[in-house]
Amino acid sequence: MAIKEIKETKKPAANTSQVTQGGASKDEQIGFHKGSLSTLAKEREEMLKILSIVEQLMQMHVSALKELGVDLEKIAKQQAKSEPLEQKL
Numbered sequence: 526m527a528i529k530e531i532k533e534t535k536k537p538a539a540n541t542s543q544v545t546q547g548g549a550s551k552d553e554q555i556g557f558h559k560g561s562l563s564t565l566a567k568e569r570e571e572m573l574k575i576l577s578i579v580e581q582l583m584q585m586h587v588s589a590l591k592e593l594g595v596d597l598e599k600i601a602k603q604q605a606k607s608e609p610l611e612q613k614l
Contacts, residue, residue, distance in 0.1 A: 590597060
């Protein structure tokens with residue numbers, strides 16, 4: 526069996542956009558980056574929603590502990606004094 530060489534033919538770029546070294550036109554790259562930013566903005570919004578829920582849950586637990594007589598500030602101060610300086614860095 527003989528090995529055939531396949532030569533790729535490149536399509537000419539559209540008149541309105543230039544082909545870059547990566548092979549994608551400038552318009553394609555712009556579209557890609559805009560789409561990525563849109564997706565990431567939506568992801569950030571969802572992350573903020575999750576963070577808000579976590580904060581609310583933490584506040585509920587802090588309130589419940591205060592009602593039960595647990596002084597979290599006192600405990601935090603005691604832990605800060607007992608931790609060696611190396612762990613704080």
